[in-house]
Amino acid sequence: MITELLIYLLVVIIIYHIFEYMKIQFHYDKCGIRYKPGVPIFGNTFSSIFGRRHFIDDLDAVYKAFPNDKYVGFFDGMKPILLIRDPELMKMITIKDFNHFVNRKPFFPKEIEPLLGSSVLSLEGDEWRKMRSRLTVAFSAAKMKGMWPSMRAVSDQVMEYLKDHQSEDIEVADLMRRYNTDVIANAGMGLQVNSLKDRTNEFFMAGQQAISFTIWRKIYYFLTIQFPIIAKLMQFLGLQLLPPAGTVFFRKIVSDSIAYRKKNNIIRHDFINILTEISEDWTLDEITGQIYFAFLASYESSTSTLSLCIHELALNPDIEEKLYQEVRSHQERAGELTFEDLPELKYLDCVLSEISRKWSAAVIMDRVCSSGYVLPPPREGGKEYEVKVGDTIYNVVNPLHLDPNYFSDPEVFDPTRFSEGNKQNIKSFTYMPFGMGPRNCLGMRFAIIKMKVLLYHLVLNYKIVRCEKTVEPIRLQPLDFSIRAVGNTYVRFKARAE
Ligand code: HEM
Numbered sequence: 001m002i003t004e005l006l007i008y009l010l011v012v013i014i015i016y017h018i019f020e021y022m023k024i025q026f027h028y029d030k031c032g033i034r035y036k037p038g039v040p041i042f043g044n045t046f047s048s049i050f051g052r053r054h055f056i057d058d059l060d061a062v063y064k065a066f067p068n069d070k071y072v073g074f075f076d077g078m079k080p081i082l083l084i085r086d087p088e089l090m091k092m093i094t095i096k097d098f099n100h101f102v103n104r105k106p107f108f109p110k111e112i113e114p115l116l117g118s119s120v121l122s123l124e125g126d127e128w129r130k131m132r133s134r135l136t137v138a139f140s141a142a143k144m145k146g147m148w149p150s151m152r153a154v155s156d157q158v159m160e161y162l163k164d165h166q167s168e169d170i171e172v173a174d175l176m177r178r179y180n181t182d183v184i185a186n187a188g189m190g191l192q193v194n195s196l197k198d199r200t201n202e203f204f205m206a207g208q209q210a211i212s213f214t215i216w217r218k219i220y221y222f223l224t225i226q227f228p229i230i231a232k233l234m235q236f237l238g239l240q241l242l243p244p245a246g247t248v249f250f251r252k253i254v255s256d257s258i259a260y261r262k263k264n265n266i267i268r269h270d271f272i273n274i275l276t277e278i279s280e281d282w283t284l285d286e287i288t289g290q291i292y293f294a295f296l297a298s299y300e301s302s303t304s305t306l307s308l309c310i311h312e313l314a315l316n317p318d319i320e321e322k323l324y325q326e327v328r329s330h331q332e333r334a335g336e337l338t339f340e341d342l343p344e345l346k347y348l349d350c351v352l353s354e355i356s357r358k359w360s361a362a363v364i365m366d367r368v369c370s371s372g373y374v375l376p377p378p379r380e381g382g383k384e385y386e387v388k389v390g391d392t393i394y395n396v397v398n399p400l401h402l403d404p405n406y407f408s409d410p411e412v413f414d415p416t417r418f419s420e421g422n423k424q425n426i427k428s429f430t431y432m433p434f435g436m437g438p439r440n441c442l443g444m445r446f447a448i449i450k451m452k453v454l455l456y457h458l459v460l461n462y463k464i465v466r467c468e469k470t471v472e473p474i475r476l477q478p479l480d481f482s483i484r485a486v487g488n489t490y491v492r493f494k495a496r497a498e
Contacts, residue, residue: 003232007318012049014041014120014134017040017041017078017453018040018041019287020042020078020321021041021043021078021131021262024068024075024080026192027080028080030273030381031383031385032093032377032378032383032385032398033071033072033073033082033378034065034066034069034072034204034378035073035074035075036061036062036065038075041077041079042077043074043075043076043078043079044058044061044062044074044075044076045058045075045076045077047121047371047478048478049077049222051267052478052479053280053476053478053485054477054478055363055481056363056398056476056483057476058386059083059363059364059394059396060398060399060402062083063083063085063399063403064399064429064480066085067087068379069378070084070085070086070089070375070376070377070379071083071084071085071086071089071090071297071378071385071393072085072378074394076394077225077227078220079392080378080391081393081394082375082385082391082392082393083393083395083396084394084395084396085396085400086401087400087427087428087429087430088429089375090365090395090429090432091428091429091436092363093367093393093480094435094436094437094439094440094451095348095396095436095438096365097373097436098437098438099366099369099370100369100371100372100373100387101193101368101369101370101372101393102124102125102128102129102367102370102371102439103124103125103128103367103368103370104121104122104365104366104367104418104439105150105224105225105366105368105392106122107121107239108121108122109224109225109228109231109241109435111231111232111234111235112224112231112234112235112240112241113240113241113242114240114285114289115247115250115285115288115292116242116289116292116293116296116299117289118285118286118289119289119290119292119293120132120135120290120293120295120442121297124370125370126229126439128163130284131263131272131290132438132442132447133324134278134279134440135278135442136442137274137278138271138275138278139328139442139443139444139445139446140276141190141296141445142273143157143269144339144445144446144449145339146269146270147187147270147446148268148271148339150183150186150187150270150466151183151186151187151347151449151450151453152187152453153184154179154182154186155203155453155454155457156457157182157197157249157459158179158454158457158458159181159194159457159461159462160176160195161175161196162272162462162493162495163495164493165493165495166262166492166495168203169376169468169469169491169492169493169494170469170490170491170492170493171488171490172285172306172307172310172311172488172489172490172491173303173304173484173489174302174312175196176302176305176306177204178196178199178204178305179306179454180197180298180299180302180303180306181193181195181203181207181295181298181299181467182194182195182196182203182449183298184289184294184295184299186272186296187269187270187450188271188272188291188294188295188298189253189254189257189272189291190270190272190273191203191253191257203249203253206245206246206249206250207246207295207296209243209245209246210242210243210246210296210299213387217241217242218388220241221241224235224241228403237401239337242416247292247294248290250288250292250295251284251288253286254272254287254288254291255285255288256351257272258272258276258284258287259409259486261276262492265272271290271294272287272289272291274286275290276292286477288294290330291375292300292313293322294443295449296445298441298443298447298450300361300481300482301361301447301482302447302450302451303482304359304482304483304484305352305355305356305359305447305451305483306451306454307359307484307489308355308357308358308359308401308483308485308489309351309352309451309455309483310357310458310464310484310491311463311470311474311490311491312358312359312413313351313459313490314464314465314466314470314472314491315413315470315472316413317332317464317465317476319351319413319415320335320459320463320464320478322347323348323351323455323459324459324460324463324496325349326346326347326348326458327459328343328454328455330344330345331460332482337453337456338455339449342452343448345452345456345477346419346420347415348452348455348456349418349452350415350416350417350418350419351415351455352421352448352451352452352455353415353417353418353433354413354414354417354418355413356433356434357407357411357417358401358402358411359403359474359483360397360398360433360483361433361482361483362397362398362433362434362435363397363398364394364395364396364397365394365395365397365432365436366392366395367392367393367395367439368390368391368392368393369387369389369390369392369393370389371389371411372386372387372388372389373386373387374386374387375387395432395434396466397432397435400429400430400432401430402429403430406426406427406430406431407426407430411473434447458493460496461495461496462493462494462496463493463494463496464491464492465491465492465493465494466491466492467490467491467492469488469490469492470489470491471485471486471487471488471489471490474486
């Protein structure tokens with residue numbers, strides 16, 4: 001009897017969703033918006049949900065299908081989304097008419113992720129405005145300079161570790177994740193962590209747990225985003241999206257650290273210090289939420305960017321050599337790298353910019369409409385379209401970075417696209433690895449500095465070489481939110497002669 005009831009319920013739910021799906025298609029047809037029909041319930045994301053390709057490839061397929069349209073319809077699962085293809089329109093949405101699109105779609109629903117739900121990434125409207133304007137101070141150039149010695153010290157830890165591992169095939173994402181964890185622990189929270197020596201330290205393990213998206217957790221995430229009622233039910237049952245151990249760990253570490261510093265009158269140049277200075281009226285969860293998110297942002301996006309950069313350098317020895325010549329000549333001329341020297345390293349900047357183009361961790365800039373907005377017709381002869389309050393749009397990033405109309409031979413890794421002479425030819429709003437407008441990446445400066453410090457010392461001290469496990473060409477691993485190479489990134493690091 002119960003089985004029959006469940007089957008009946010399932011059939012009703014499926015029919016209901018197919019009906020809803022057809023309703024959306026009918027709406028798009030009526031408004032003259034083009035779309036690819038996709039698969040009912042799973043939409044245009046069927047292939048990425050079932051691990052057949054990366055989400056970026058799902059986006060790219062729809063982006064490429066309608067080359068003459070400024071925007072098209074996209075089904076993220078059951079959710080109808082407007083996919084913005086046109087750079088001019090993106091500029092309007094993310095900057096000029098930002099007040100209509102202040103919020104992004106809930107990434108971590110507060111009901112099931114209280115800490116991350118209160119981070120600046122997730123906050124909305126005036127709450128976001130207040131938080132963002134206060135946090136901006138924490139990422140100023142002056143504050144970054146204060147963190148420089150810690151970043152340098154952590155990069156030295158990596159150089160030290162590699163000395164004893166030159167004959168090994170190194171799994172680069174693991175190495176980079178340990179580097180990024182230690183930077184946020186040392187520079188961000190004043191903790192002395194060396195994840196390369198103490199391989200199972202609590203800090204590193206908390207991050208590992210938080211990002212391990214098992215297939216069940218992915219389904220859980222998919223359901224909570226598609227059906228907000230499920231998030232409410234999970235809240236009622238006391239369930240979280242990420243393992244609660246991470247939340248418990250971060251709450252404890254932040255509160256202990258604040259109490260210890262207060263008692264002993266300690267001032268450090270790190271995020272905890274800056275946040276306690278600017279946040280007298282915040283709850284502990286509000287402070288912890290910002291730090292936990294900074295930790296996760298550091299952990300994943302910087303890890304994937306650095307790993308793919310090292311992968312590309314191993315596949316392109318001529319580019320690695322050119323970079324080596326630049327850092328070596330800097331070292332011969334100026335000695336130790338200082339914070340002030342970074343802008344001099346032009347080719348290093350080109351390499352990092354090109355990685356951020358070809359393998360951007362950004363994917364989309366999502367925005368939710370907060371007050372009605374009329375878009376120009378999607379194509380010549382089409383009709384205007386009214387975006388309603390609550391509608392979600394995706395400004396695509398990676399498909400533009402890989403569009404031959406904007407970047408010739410987009411599959412080729414060519415840092416000279418970003419040389420002084422060439423970068424002015426890049427059309428505005430076709431290159432956006434850190435997003436755009438008032439809601440762009442708050443940690444951009446921090447991320448770029450720590451990536452440059454590491455790359456500088458790595459290339460100066462080691463030659464990055466292929467090993468048997470190095471995969472070529474690089475393709476993206478499906479079934480993953482982050483940007484990671486199929487077969488992972490493996491290389492060897494050979495010490496350069498003294
Ligand atoms: C390579 C590393 C990174 C990349 C590629 C990256 C990229 C991005 C992108 C594309 C966005 C969305 C921008 C938009 O919607 O316009 C974003 C938002 C954000 N990122 Fe990053 N990020 C990186 C590292 C970091 C780090 C290390 C931190 C913190 C320490 C950080 C903090 C943030 C915050 C707080 C937001 C939300 C800003 C807001 O909503 O006001 N990011 N990031």
